[in-house]
Amino acid sequence: MTWLLLCGCSFTQLLLSKYLLSAAVCDFERENCGWIETVNADEFDWVRSSSNALPPAFQKQAPPRDHTYNKSEGHFMFILKTKNRISQIARLRSPKFRQSGSNCTLSFWYYNYGESVGAAKLQLHVQGLKQPTVLWRTYYNEGNQWLKAVIQLGRLPYPFQFSLEKISLGFYEGISAIDDITFENCALPPPALSCEGPNRFWCRDTKACIDSLLVCDLVDDCGDGSDEDSCVCCLCISDPELQCNFENGLCNWEQDVEDDFDWIRIRGPTPTVNTGPLKDHTTGTARGHYLYLESSEPRQFLDKAVLLSPLFNPAGNGTCAFRFHYHMFGKQVYMLSVFQRTVSNAKGWLLWYKFGNQENRWIRQTLFIRSSKPFQV
Ligand SMILES: [Ca+2]
Ligand SMILES: [Ca+2]
Ligand SMILES: [Ca+2]
């Protein structure tokens, strides 16, 4: 059985099943939790072991201590190379997961040490999608130590699994290992018996009770799509004209012509290594589109790019919620800001800004806008 349910189960239910628990946190002490090598018999494979359990001749290929207990008896998965060949692949495949909730995060501790240790990558394979999505990469020797990787998975409505891959071109030498793989907040929100209050929304099928700010924000927080699919007819919060996930262009948003450069719509990773997202927020895969700004060369400090919204008419009570997801990652990221204006040629006034590196993740932001006149952001 490699099908794991991360859906619709409360955390208590997760705890009841040993297998589900071992999938939520895997320390490799007793078992490999369904993570297995899939390119066998090439003498370059992921193997579960501890430093203690290895013959002295192989000990230099493994970390001296595991991450969980910081002991030589502690276990991990590492790459064992027993012969030199021109082309060898170590591919660690995870069990298959059914789906994940919108706040799902994956983290793990890894080792990538040695002058000829080379690169490694973690990929996401979603059922029905040909193209895998790269979630994480290490490019070179990162020292004789355990390091942590944190990956935002978000809502994935289809079955998926991961692979952690390393290719040896004959000269591999070093330590590659992984320990303490952890999934957090990956279950769907638990069902509720009732859901009352002005700022609550009761999901149609999963019966979860969620914050009404999560309704019509293009993220399936319920897990059944009901917080998103009735946005036109019933909830009166939003119509499609007021939403944009950039999957089909800029919608009714426009590039300003008086700025220094433009927002670029792409999918997958940005061109500069170690900056920007590897995937969009809507789909959580390399298939989805998003807008980005290249802040590396040839851009100069203080160059700006402006994206203009359509003109909005204020709601009856004069309040409007503007919600978006942003990603700011890299050394050269400067500032992202949102302005509101009521006259089309003015700069308007500052509503919100964020400064500098915010790590490799999408962040949800809500701004409340008050206006008695039609306005633009
Ligand atoms: Ca361990
Ligand atoms: Ca192999
Ligand atoms: Ca939502």
Ligand SMILES: [Ca+2]
């Ligand atoms: Ca998108």
